[in-house]
Amino acid sequence: MAQTTNDAFDIVIAGAGYVGLATAVSIKAARTNLSVLVVDAAPEGIWQRDTRASAIAAAATRMLDQLGCWAEIAPGAQAMTEMVVTDSRTSDPVRPVFLTFDGEVGPGEAFAHMVANKDLNGALRRKADELGVEIREGLGVTGFEQLSAATRVTFADGSSVEAKLLVAADGVKSRLRDMAGIKTVHWDYGQSGIVCTVHHERPHNGRAEEHFLPAGPFATLPLAPDADGNNRSSIVWTERTRDADRLVASDIIVFEHELEQRFGLQLGEIRVEGKPRAWPLGLTLARDFVKPRFALVGDAAHGIHPIAGQGLNLGFKDAAALAETIVDADRLGQDIGTLDILERYERWRRFDTVQMGVTTDVLNRLFSNDVAPVRAVRDIGLGLVERMPRLKEFFIRQASGLSPTSPRLLRGEAI
Numbered sequence: 001m002a003q004t005t006n007d008a009f010d011i012v013i014a015g016a017g018y019v020g021l022a023t024a025v026s027i028k029a030a031r032t033n034l035s036v037l038v039v040d041a042a043p044e045g046i047w048q049r050d051t052r053a054s055a056i057a058a059a060a061t062r063m064l065d066q067l068g069c070w071a072e073i074a075p076g077a078q079a080m081t082e083m084v085v086t087d088s089r090t091s092d093p094v095r096p097v098f099l100t101f102d103g104e105v106g107p108g109e110a111f112a113h114m115v116a117n118k119d120l121n122g123a124l125r126r127k128a129d130e131l132g133v134e135i136r137e138g139l140g141v142t143g144f145e146q147l148s149a150a151t152r153v154t155f156a157d158g159s160s161v162e163a164k165l166l167v168a169a170d171g172v173k174s175r176l177r178d179m180a181g182i183k184t185v186h187w188d189y190g191q192s193g194i195v196c197t198v199h200h201e202r203p204h205n206g207r208a209e210e211h212f213l214p215a216g217p218f219a220t221l222p223l224a225p226d227a228d229g230n231n232r233s234s235i236v237w238t239e240r241t242r243d244a245d246r247l248v249a250s251d252i253i254v255f256e257h258e259l260e261q262r263f264g265l266q267l268g269e270i271r272v273e274g275k276p277r278a279w280p281l282g283l284t285l286a287r288d289f290v291k292p293r294f295a296l297v298g299d300a301a302h303g304i305h306p307i308a309g310q311g312l313n314l315g316f317k318d319a320a321a322l323a324e325t326i327v328d329a330d331r332l333g334q335d336i337g338t339l340d341i342l343e344r345y346e347r348w349r350r351f352d353t354v355q356m357g358v359t360t361d362v363l364n365r366l367f368s369n370d371v372a373p374v375r376a377v378r379d380i381g382l383g384l385v386e387r388m389p390r391l392k393e394f395f396i397r398q399a400s401g402l403s404p405t406s407p408r409l410l411r412g413e414a415i
Contacts, residue, residue, distance in 0.1 A: 013167040039141060151164075
């Protein structure tokens with residue numbers, strides 16, 4: 001996008017991932033008078049080479065639809081029509097199913113979709129461009145300082161701008177969070193998440209599976225067929241870090257053999273597409289979400305275990321809540337960067353974030369082991385949930401992100 005010579009903006013967002021872009025689009029769609037700049041340190045166009053996919057909950061789908069992005073994304077998205085949970089060892093010949101979920105939260109509305117990352121990013125970028133959001137790529141933030149009624153943000157090329165509000169959406173290892181002096185609670189799980197896409201002979205019919213194995217959860221998530229009609233699924237495979245590093249560094253034949261032991265043969269022969277990748281897993285929670293004229297969103301505020309598939313969806317909740325807070329304040333003529341305004345956003349998001357962080361931590365510790373008494377207790381618990389329709393309905397609505405207290409965008413309403 002062509003750059004302007006503006007040296008002042010209402011809002012500067014550091015990070016052009018999904019959460020940063022969603023924040024920009026949500027604000028600009030509701031308040032066209034607010035000027036928004038998104039900067040990203042990554043090289044221009046690198047997002048187009050991302051071959052991964054993400055699970056988008058129903059609430060996030062409603063938000064994307066309200067923002068005018070979902071119609072572009074939907075043709076390449078895959079609805080999850082069923083979710084199956086098993087608990088077994090890799091060597092077990094049979095994997096008993098303890099829990100199943102239907103894939104709808106309402107008539108014709110799936111509780112989640114799998115979406116290609118580049119499709120999601122591209123749709124948000126095009127909407128941002130249409131709304132007049134300025135995006136500068138290959139330009140990182142090197143510092144910022146508080147002025148009387150603004151923040152001066154300095155970039156790697158030596159240029160700077162003033163803004164009423166600086167939003168950090170620069171990931172779990174956020175440099176801006178550190179610059180702001182915000183501490184975190186963090187611990188490492190000693191696990192890594194392996195991500196890859198596989199082709200398989202038979203169709204998945206929209207079915208997602210999560211196998212709880214002693215080293216960690218192994219999830220198979222349905223993808224839409226590729227351009228050649230190949231059946232595909234996304235794999236999110238948790239292993240002990242030393243084993244994950246060995247697996248992704250091994251020959252592809254060895255990797256596929258290990259993968260087959262976990263994936264099973266129900267969909268026929270499998271083949272890995274591209275190079276598998278692994279990243280370390282841990283829990284990171286920021287002690288503060290805001291400072292004067294500064295706010296954290298997405299992984300910069302919280303990084304959680306992927307066991308429940310809620311990381312990105314928490315980020316969309318942040319984007320919707322911050323946008324609603326800013327838009328409501330601006331409509332009342334208030335200064336959008338003052339601490340009392342931003343603390344409304346922090347109060348809104350803190351409990352939900354901590355709750356989800358604790359929940360995923362407990363689930364990971366409970367299921368990532370092979371202790372016989374613990375296995376017996378958790379399997380009894382899964383069996384009880386399976387037999388209680390109201391409790392199953394509660395869990396599926398939680399997974400879908402639908403709640404009466406959610407930001408308006410997540411309910412499919414305009415701000």
